[in-house]
Amino acid sequence: MPKSINVRVTTVDAVLEFPIEAKASGKQLFEQVTKTIGVRETWYFGLQYVDNKGYMSWLRFDKKVVDQYVQKDQHEDVYPFKFKAKFFPEDVAEELVQEITQHLFYLQVKEQILSEEIYCSPEASILMASYAIQAEFGDYDPSTHQPGFLANEKLLPKSVMNQYEMTHEMWEERITAWYSQHKGMLREDAELEYLKVAQDLEMFGINYFEIKNKKGSQLYLGVDAFGLSIYEPEDKLSPKISFPWGEIKNVEYHGKRFSIMPTDMDRQSPDFVFYVSKTKVSDLIMQLCMGNHDLFMRQRRLDTMEVQQMKTQAKEEKARKLGERERLEREKQARQQAEKKAFDLEERLRLLEEENRVAIQMRLESEKTIELLQEKVRIAVEEAQVHARKNLQAEDEIRKVRASALKSEEERLLMERKAQMAEEKVVNVLHSTQKREWETAELKRELEEAKLVRPSVKSQTSGETSDAGLNLSISSNQSAAVGTHPSSPEGGSTPHAEMELMASDDEDVEELSKQLEMESKDYIERSRYLAEQLNALKTQMEDMKVDEKKTHNDVLHEEMVKQGGSKRKALQRSKSGTQKARIAFFEEL
Numbered sequence: 001m002p003k004s005i006n007v008r009v010t011t012v013d014a015v016l017e018f019p020i021e022a023k024a025s026g027k028q029l030f031e032q033v034t035k036t037i038g039v040r041e042t043w044y045f046g047l048q049y050v051d052n053k054g055y056m057s058w059l060r061f062d063k064k065v066v067d068q069y070v071q072k073d074q075h076e077d078v079y080p081f082k083f084k085a086k087f088f089p090e091d092v093a094e095e096l097v098q099e100i101t102q103h104l105f106y107l108q109v110k111e112q113i114l115s116e117e118i119y120c121s122p123e124a125s126i127l128m129a130s131y132a133i134q135a136e137f138g139d140y141d142p143s144t145h146q147p148g149f150l151a152n153e154k155l156l157p158k159s160v161m162n163q164y165e166m167t168h169e170m171w172e173e174r175i176t177a178w179y180s181q182h183k184g185m186l187r188e189d190a191e192l193e194y195l196k197v198a199q200d201l202e203m204f205g206i207n208y209f210e211i212k213n214k215k216g217s218q219l220y221l222g223v224d225a226f227g228l229s230i231y232e233p234e235d236k237l238s239p240k241i242s243f244p245w246g247e248i249k250n251v252e253y254h255g256k257r258f259s260i261m262p263t264d265m266d267r268q269s270p271d272f273v274f275y276v277s278k279t280k281v282s283d284l285i286m287q288l289c290m291g292n293h294d295l296f297m298r299q300r301r302l303d304t305m306e307v308q309q310m311k312t313q314a315k316e317e318k319a320r321k322l323g324e325r326e327r328l329e330r331e332k333q334a335r336q337q338a339e340k341k342a343f344d345l346e347e348r349l350r351l352l353e354e355e356n357r358v359a360i361q362m363r364l365e366s367e368k369t370i371e372l373l374q375e376k377v378r379i380a381v382e383e384a385q386v387h388a389r390k391n392l393q394a395e396d397e398i399r400k401v402r403a404s405a406l407k408s409e410e411e412r413l414l415m416e417r418k419a420q421m422a423e424e425k426v427v428n429v430l431h432s433t434q435k436r437e438w439e440t441a442e443l444k445r446e447l448e449e450a451k452l453v454r455p456s457v458k459s460q461t462s463g464e465t466s467d468a469g470l471n472l473s474i475s476s477n478q479s480a481a482v483g484t485h486p487s488s489p490e491g492g493s494t495p496h497a498e499m500e501l502m503a504s505d506d507e508d509v510e511e512l513s514k515q516l517e518m519e520s521k522d523y524i525e526r527s528r529y530l531a532e533q534l535n536a537l538k539t540q541m542e543d544m545k546v547d548e549k550k551t552h553n554d555v556l557h558e559e560m561v562k563q564g565g566s567k568r569k570a571l572q573r574s575k576s577g578t579q580k581a582r583i584a585f586f587e588e589l
Helices: 026-037 099-114 122-137 158-162 168-182 187-198 279-298 305-446 448-483 534-542 552-562 567-574 579-588
Strands: 004-010 015-021 045-050 056-058 079-085 207-212 218-223 227-231 241-244 248-254 257-262 272-275
Touching: 015 026, 026 045, 026 079, 056 279, 079 099, 099 122, 099 187, 122 168, 122 187, 207 279, 218 279, 241 567, 241 579, 248 279, 257 279, 272 579
Parallel strands: 004 079
Antiparallel strands: 004 015, 045 056, 045 079, 207 218, 207 272, 218 227, 227 241, 248 257, 257 272
16 A cells, blocks of 8 residues: 555635645645645645745645655644645736636635735725625625624724724724625625725735845845836835836746846847845745746637636526526515515504504593593582572572562551651641640740649640650651661572582593504615715725824825825836836846
């Protein structure tokens, strides 16, 4: 039985561990991994490992695995590898065909951005985070994606969050505002949109290496899908000079010396020469140059049958998924309509039940009110009967008083007549008395001799006078009695004037005929559509920015944006001038 070794291959979303033959080549291991994962666009990927000297290396396909000095995991006796994208496309939308390829690139680039291996501006970070949320959670649903649903998600680089005085809730609010605008976007489309934004980042797809020119100046070499670029140590965003792959004829190295031959037909341009610190670095740069140049040439040739087949299958698969999504969307809409109809019916039933409950309650209250009113009517009737009896008694008393008053009036008139007769009698008596006194005086003078018979005459006269005085006194008393005739028991007032009208103390009964108006409103927001662009978002966040916490790359990026620059413009500017002039500029750095 052939001897075997154990290998562990870690992808961005899985770990594969299996044995292979000890004599297996790098190509055999790579093909086994790609078949297991299902990747057909194998030219973008490679197996990365750390050698026994601690250097990061890529597995060579033409050598055996055990002959490439892979540092074993001594604890588990396995050879560890990482399956990663080694080469990046110029245009992700045009060149990445398979969905699995896009997904692997998406996960790797996302990890590089969050770990700040690739610089990303704050506003671009928020937009890309919204695509990442769309890819992971699907369409935004306010009822499901409540505040706090991103609490455990790492979506932004730490340096971005440190630049602003914003809470996690405020970051979530801004990301969700963009996320809500991606409704209807498939997962693979969201991941592709993420990569479209990422490919415009200045450090996307670039491998940096420390180099020196002939003067010994410390510089950086950038190798990517577009060519070779030179950067100053303090600025990895904007290249100083660049050499596209179309301008490079040959690349070779001898030890630490790297030489690039331009495609200058007149041979007026010298070779582009730089130096690295280790021969191992030269070998790694050579691998990347060869692979990127092959991709550059591949994109400028007709697609192979394999690529054409993959593109056709990808289109058919995408069309199938779109059709499936449309079908599911129709079913979802039909289900939502049915649920809405059922909800409306339930709501209508609830309203009817509520109206019925209110009507029953109103009826009960009405019955209570009617009973109360009937009781008040009964009491009012009894009071009316009491008042009626009192009225009858008062009328009877009035009749008695009136009858008594009539009788008193007759007696008064009779007494007045008697008094008048007595007065007349007194007047007559006075006249008679005066006459008698005169006669008496005459008799005294003439008949002094009649003294013996005078008492008898006086007695008779006095008796008559006393009778007259008695009659007068009686008459006066009778007259006083008539003058002080007592009033009626009601003090001279009529019974009707004495009776007071009763005022009801009860409050008015509220109207029971008022109809209940119930209106239902839909307070659930179906979607949040915002018309803001990235610059509006940047302006909105500017007030909360802490300038002291800006990174060096933030300052460089802001300066480039102020000057109207971008990755494409910077690359185009770095390619300007003749090859000879660019090489001379490099030597003077």
